[in-house]
Every structure is written in C-alpha cells, then in structure tokens.
Amino acid sequence: xxxxxFEYELPVGEKLRIYRNRIMPCSEINSPGRISIVSGTHGDExxxxxICYEVARRIALxxxxxxxxxxxxxxxxxxxxxxxxxxxxxxNLDMNRTFPGSADGNLIERxxxxxxxxxxxxxxxxxxxxxxxxxxxxxxxxxxxxxxANLIQFAKLTNADMIWTxxxxxxxxxxxxxxxxxxxxxxxxxxxGQGHQINKPYGDQxxxxxxxxxxxLGMWVGTRPRTQLxxxxxxxxxxxxxSEKAGIFIPLKEHNHFVxxxxxxxxxxxxxxxxxxxxxxxxxxxLLFTQRIYPVVSEGDLLARILTGAF
Amino acid sequence: MQIVDLYDFKSTYREDMAVKGYVFGSGxxxxxxxxxxxxxxxxxxxxxxxLVKKLTELEKGGVIATDKQIMVIPSVNFYGFNxxxxxxxVKNLDINAYFPGNNYGxxxxxxxxxxxxKIKEYTYAxxxxxxxxxxxxxxxxxxxxxxxxxxxxxxxxxxPYVVVKKPVPTDTATLNYNMQTEENCAFNIYTKAxxxxxxxxxxxxxSAVLRFLTRMGIIKYECHSGxxxxxxxxxxxxxxxxxxxxxxxxxxxxxxxxxxxEKMAEILDTFDGSVREEIAASTDGIVFFAHNTPLINQxxxxxxxxxxxxx
Ligand SMILES: [Zn+2]
Numbered sequence: 045x046x047x048x049x050f051e052y053e054l055p056v057g058e059k060l061r062i063y064r065n066r067i068m069p070c071s072e073i074n075s076p077g078r079i080s081i082v083s084g085t086h087g088d089e090x091x092x093x094x095i096c097y098e099v100a101r102r103i104a105l106x107x108x109x110x111x112x113x114x115x116x117x118x119x120x121x122x123x124x125x126x127x128x129x130x131x132x133x134x135x136n137l138d139m140n141r142t143f144p145g146s147a148d149g150n151l152i153e154r155x156x157x158x159x160x161x162x163x164x165x166x167x168x169x170x171x172x173x174x175x176x177x178x179x180x181x182x183x184x185x186x187x188x189x190x191x192x193a194n195l196i197q198f199a200k201l202t203n204a205d206m207i208w209t210x211x212x213x214x215x216x217x218x219x220x221x222x223x224x225x226x227x228x229x230x231x232x233x234x235x236x237g238q239g240h241q242i243n244k245p246y247g248d249q250x251x252x253x254x255x256x257x258x259x260x261l262g263m264w265v266g267t268r269p270r271t272q273l274x275x276x277x278x279x280x281x282x283x284x285x286x287s288e289k290a291g292i293f294i295p296l297k298e299h300n301h302f303v304x305x306x307x308x309x310x311x312x313x314x315x316x317x318x319x320x321x322x323x324x325x326x327x328x329x330x331l332l333f334t335q336r337i338y339p340v341v342s343e344g345d346l347l348a349r350i351l352t353g354a355f
Numbered sequence: 356m357q358i359v360d361l362y363d364f365k366s367t368y369r370e371d372m373a374v375k376g377y378v379f380g381s382g383x384x385x386x387x388x389x390x391x392x393x394x395x396x397x398x399x400x401x402x403x404x405x406l407v408k409k410l411t412e413l414e415k416g417g418v419i420a421t422d423k424q425i426m427v428i429p430s431v432n433f434y435g436f437n438x439x440x441x442x443x444x445v446k447n448l449d450i451n452a453y454f455p456g457n458n459y460g461x462x463x464x465x466x467x468x469x470x471x472x473k474i475k476e477y478t479y480a481x482x483x484x485x486x487x488x489x490x491x492x493x494x495x496x497x498x499x500x501x502x503x504x505x506x507x508x509x510x511x512x513x514x515p516y517v518v519v520k521k522p523v524p525t526d527t528a529t530l531n532y533n534m535q536t537e538e539n540c541a542f543n544i545y546t547k548a549x550x551x552x553x554x555x556x557x558x559x560x561x562s563a564v565l566r567f568l569t570r571m572g573i574i575k576y577e578c579h580s581g582x583x584x585x586x587x588x589x590x591x592x593x594x595x596x597x598x599x600x601x602x603x604x605x606x607x608x609x610x611x612x613x614x615x616x617e618k619m620a621e622i623l624d625t626f627d628g629s630v631r632e633e634i635a636a637s638t639d640g641i642v643f644f645a646h647n648t649p650l651i652n653q654x655x656x657x658x659x660x661x662x663x664x665x666x
Contacts (some may be wrong), residue, residue: 052600342462
C-alpha cells in the first residue's frame with residue numbers, strides 16, 4: 045500500500061512527496077510487530093534501492109508467511125536521488141543533520157518531523173546507507189556507543205560482515221538513527237558498497253539478514269535464511285590509512301581481503317611526471333574493509349581501513 | 356601590514372589554496388576577522404577585502420595601538436568562489452561545519468584544524484557568515500549560547516541587534532562555538548546582503564568592526580557610536596511560513612515595522628498568476644528576516660519578525 049509520509053507544494057507545477065510502502069500481513073494478527081526499512085536520505089547512495097525491492101519481492105512470493113507490518117521507505121530525499129546529490133539539492137543541506145525536526149517549524153524541520161513521526165511505533169528500524177563515491181565498504185552495521193547495548197542483539201542478526209561501534213560526535217545527534225533511538229525506536233545504520241552503485245550480492249546478503257531479524261521478531265514464518273555472525277569491532281580495532289600527499293591512487297590489494305602488516309596496499313602516482321609519489325603501506329594485519337575507489341586524492345583523503353584483531 | 360600563510364590546501368591539478376592572513380600592528384593577538392567560508396558569500400568577501408584596504412590606511416596613519424595585532428582572513432574557500440560553489444571541494448562540504456578540525460583526518464578537517472590553531476591565538480574572532488536560506492536580514496551580531504558568550508561585548512559593534520542562539524547539535528562544529536569553548540570571544544556578523552555587492556551594507560559592516568576595535572582599545576579611531584543593540588534570543592523571533600508555494604512578491608522589507616494582520620507578501624500561482632496566498636503578519640513587530648528569491652516553497656520561512664518591537 046503506497047502511503048504518503050509527507051508532502052509539500054513546490055512553486056512550479058509539482059509537489060514533493062515522500063512515500064512509504066506498507067506491507068500488511070494477509071491474516072488478522074493481534075498487535076503485529078512492525079519493521080521499518082528506510083533508505084535514500086543521501087541521494088547518491090543507492091544500495092538501499094535494491095534492498096527495498098528485494099524485501100518487497102520476497103514477501104510478495106509468500107505473503108502468507110508475513111506475520112507483521114513491513115514499512116519500506118525507499119526515498120527519504122527524492123530530489124537528491126533524482127539529481128544524484130547527497131544533499132537536498134535546493135538548500136545544499138544534509139538531510140541527515142536535520143532530525144528530529146519539528147512539526148510546526150520550517151520546511152526542512154517539517155519534513156524531518158514527518159518522517160520521524162511516521163516511523164515511531166516501529167519495533168525496529170534499519171536505516172540503509174551506501175558509502176560515498178570515493179570509498180567502497182563491506183556490508184557493516186554502524187552503532188553509536190550510546191545505544192550499542194540495546195542494538196547489538198539485532199546487529200548480530202543482520203548478516204553483515206562487521207559491526208562497528210563508534211563514539212558519537214555531537215553533530216551526529218541530528219541523524220535519523222540517533223533521533224529514533226532517543227525516541228525509543230531501536231535503529232541501526234547499515235553502510236555498504238559505494239555511492240552511485242548497487243552491489244547485488246551485498247544487497248542479497250543484507251536482505252537475508254532482514255528476513256533473519258523478522259524471523260526472530262516473529263514477523264516471518266517462512267524459511268529462515270542461513271546467516272553469519274558479523275565480526276565485531278570498535279574504533280580501537282580499526283586502522284585508518286590516509287593519503288599524506290595529493291596524487292592518483294591505485295589500489296594493489298583487493299577489497300575485502302586480508303593484508304599483512306608492512307604490506308604495500310596501493311601506490312600514489314604523479315601522472316604528470318610519470319613518477320610514483322609513494323607506496324601506501326598497511327601498519328597492521330587485518331581485513332581491508334574500506335577501499336578507496338575514486339583515484340584522485342588530496343592530502344588527508346581516506347585510502348583504506350583495516351580491521352585488526354577481532355577474528 | 357604583513358601577509359602570513361595560514362594553511363596550504365594541496366590539490367593534484369589545481370593551484371594550492373594558500374589561505375592567507377593580513378596582519379596589522381604587532382604584539383598581542385587581539386582580533387581575528389574571518390571572511391566567508393562559503394563560495395557564494397560575495398558580499399562578505401567584499402567587506403573583508405575593503406576592511407583590509409581600510410586597515411592598511413589606518414595602520415599607515417598610526418592608529419593601531421602599541422602592542423596590539425589584528426588579523427583579517429579575507430576568504431577560507433577560494434576554491435568554492437572560483438567555481439561559484441558554496442561548499443568546499445569534491446565532497447561538497449561546509450567548511451563551517453568542520454571545526455575545530457585536526458591535523459590527521461579528512462582534508463577538510465586538516466584545513467579547519469590548521470586555521471583554528473592560528474585563529475584561536477586571537478582573543479576575539481569576528482566572522483562574516485550568512486544563512487543557508489535564500490533570504491536577507493537586518494544587520495546583527497549572532498552568537499551561540501555556550502555559557503561563554505559575551506553579550507555585552509557584542510553590543511560594542513553598535514549594530515541594531517544582537518541575537519543569542521541556543522546551540523543545536525550541528526552548531527557544535529562551527530568556528531563560533533569552538534572559539535567560545537576555547538574561552539575566546541566569538542561573534543558572527545550577519546549583513547543584509549549575501550550574493551550582491553552592496554556598498555551601504557559594506558560601509559556599515561566595516562564601521563561596526565572599527566567601532567568594536569576602537570572600544571576594545573585596539574585602534575584609536577573616531578567613529579559614530581552606532582546603535583545601542585537590542586538583544587534577542589533566537590527563539591523569540593516569530594517565524595512566518597509560506598502556506599502555499601509560488602512566486603513570492605513581498606510588500607514589506609527587512610527592518611520595517613508591520614502591524615498584526617498587515618499584508619506582508621503575496622504568493623502567486625506560477626501558471627495563471629492568481630493569488631494563492633496573502634501572507635499577513637501574525638504579530639506586530641519589525642521584519643528581521645525576509646525570503647528574497649522569486650520562488651518560494653510551501654512551509655518555507657517567508658519572514659522572521661521581532662515580536663512587539665516598534666520602530
Ligand atoms: Zn548516507
């Protein structure tokens with residue numbers, strides 16, 4: 045059932061509408077569980093598009109096995125998706141810095157509030173992001189320390205490759221996930237793949253995790269997918285490798301593979317002079333879970349992240 | 356006057372963005388005036404460049420107090436200006452959302468970190484900023500309420516208003532907030548214009564800065580004493596939202612007094628010219644902020660008013 049979450053009038057012959065697809069169980073169920081799958085807050089992150097499709101498709105194949113309500117929000121930022129822009133293209137605002145918003149505030153605040161209001165009451169929310177166009181990520185759950193204790197039980201069921209718990213920076217208090225967690229809807233951020241792309245195997249992996257969670261919540265009585273337990277990590281177990289110079293980066297190791305301490309994982313090149321600026325070396329052994337794919341780098345740009353220990 | 360290097364942002368194919376400070380006088384680092392961080396703040400760029408010109412003359416005339424130093428940073432985002440982009444770099448980020456920065460992280464954090472190290476040596480940071488909204492406002496000094504904000508010093512600019520804003524999470528990454536938490540004084544100056552060059556507005560802004568410097572004993576300069584500022588809390592402004600979208604035809608201007616019920620603007624249908632809405636004042640007061648582009652969205656802020664304040 046296509047439902048309008050929030051709409052507003054645009055100046056010239058158009059309205060902006062944020063929709064959700066509410067999928068109800070076939071039979072009458074007493075106080076059914078409810079899961080919300082949310083995506084498209086950042087308009088250039090499209091991995092969630094496939095996940096939304098695949099969840100709805102699998103349910104439609106065996107609707108009799110659905111015992112709860114599934115709300116799918118494929119596009120919280122329709123303008124951003126239409127224009128391949130992370131931010132709201134008109135105001136150049138990051139929507140994920142506008143929550144929880146306010147129902148009687150300005151336009152931006154009302155949109156945020158409309159979204160939050162519509163998700164309230166869910167037993168669980170998954171906010172699906174992709175990486176940006178610069179680095180590729182393995183499927184991972186990002187938890188803020190503040191809410192980790194409550195969320196870890198669900199995070200373990202997501203079939204992600206890794207759960208990464210970080211300390212929350214104050215600016216992140218205006219994200220959708222933070223706002224919903226504060227308001228009592230357990231919300232996990234899933235980050236995977238890369239911007240402007242869809243990695244179908246990653247999508248299938250997370251969809252398996254979503255059905256696994258639905259089984260656990262008693263919302264799905266169909267076959268429970270076989271899933272893995274994600275690797276656990278915190279800030280202390282992640283090595284960040286950043287470029288110390290501007291140049292062109294060429295990776296030499298494959299994404300999602302293990303590297304050894306001291307190994308060259310890529311090189312930074314100067315195409316103009318035909319010279320190698322420097323080798324990029326990993327200081328620790330571990331899983332290369334973040335890899336730069338956009339070759340042009342400035343000083344400070346992220347080239348790789350290595351998950352150390354924790355195996 | 357002395358030109359000092361503050362931070363060199365290196366790019367692969369563009370010339371380095373070498374952010375410079377223009378230093379006047381010598382000795383104690385008193386006031387640092389920071390120009391626009393967004394590449395569409397043309398008026399702010401104009402003001403800072405004119406301020407450099409004025410201070411150069413004044414320094415020659417010997418008006419800078421002994422052992423007092425002033426620095427002006429005319430722009431921290433010339434990469435943005437030269438491409439007519441408000442934000443910085445390929446990741447389209449707002450520089451004033453990445454303070455205090457550091458020397459090991461993302462490129463933008465290294466830029467803000469490098470600048471912050473230099474700026475925080477000054478006791479007073481005076482930053483020319485603007486709203487993200489497409490609007491103009493009455494000239495004012497704005498400061499985040501951190502517990503360290505110094506309203507009585509803000510009055511010394513002699514601008515008509517001083518606005519104190521309760522911080523939301525995203526404010527904690529601005530220069531204003533971080534200067535204050537380092538126990539310095541920080542003032543943001545909002546002038547009427549942003550994208551046009553307005554000479555009257557430039558004169559006012561320069562006078563306000565010179566007045567402050569004079570009153571703090573940093574320069575000896577005879578200037579008009581300006582206004583005794585009216586101090587406001589941000590939450591005390593009354594917001595007037597557009598009930599409909601369309602062509603925006605204001606009939607009142609910033610700084611004008613309106614009575615309750617008085618017509619403030621018409622919103623016209625963009626196809627047939629009919630009046631979709633007449634916006635009426637929801638209170639008596641002074642127009643503090645006014646939308647100033649030809650189109651407006653439903654729920655967008657059309658005006659902000661200083662409630663019950665008379666001319
Ligand atoms: Zn995202």
